[in-house]
């Protein structure tokens with residue numbers, strides 16, 4: 417059964433580790449992530465962007481697929497199904513469809529509007545027992561049409577949003593979606609520290625988890641990050657493994673063109689990436 421992300425993230429924050437959010441795109445992605453979480457005995461959050469939700473036909477299809485897998489793969493670790501960077505309308509659709517968690521990304525609105533819209537969703541999520549992530553500042557780069565300037569969050573604005581009673585808070589701290597450029601200046605730990613001082617026990621979320629050096633991940637966890645989002649890294653691993661299969665001509669040997677064979681190396685590569693991240697984030701055996 418899907419669960420809210422609240423309990424797993426509060427445990428993570430108290431235990432000084434982070435739970436990974438891994439974005440899904442299709443059946444192979446979802447199955448690889450769920451099987452790895454079970455094998456690692458780790459809680460996990462399945463992230464669905466609005467674009468990926470559309471690609472998978474719609475949110476109800478996603479809920480049906482994930483619930484079916486939880487049952488038929490005998491997944492017993494805590495799993496949350498979470499809308500990633502959602503609009504207000506997208507959040508309402510996911511609440512209706514049966515997601516267990518949502519992110520309302522109101523970071524592009526003036527803070528008053530972000531507060532007002534987030535507040536409405538806090539009330540709805542509390543009634544439904546769902547977890548809610550909010551965002552302040554912005555994540556640089558682009559993810560599925562969501563473009564951010566990358567400005568660091570104002571800690572006072574973070575406090576205003578945290579005080580509404582959201583479950584977890586994503587703040588821009590110099591993090592970027594996609595690959596980090598050569599001249600990236602790194603995470604702003606000063607900003608993160610100020611946010612954690614003002615928001616106390618609230619689990620903080622680090623977006624743009626692809627390619628952040630290990631020492632920065634560990635330091636971010638020390639400063640209150642309890643959820644780390646990874647998307648691009650699984651895509652890169654899937655693409656590289658699939659390319660290797662095709663370039664080796666394996667799709668031309670025997671029944672190698674069978675989609676169940678063609679997609680298998682990519683699915684295995686996703687498993688390896690997710691396992692590596694769960695080990696780095698410290699969530700193994702924390703289910």
Ligand code: G3H
Pocket residue numbers: 439463500501559592593594595622623624625626645646647648649
């Ligand atoms: O919301 C999802 C993420 O922040 C993932 O970022 O694609 O850079 O790993 P990434």
Ligand code: ZN
Pocket residue numbers: 501555559593623624645
């Ligand atoms: Zn993100």
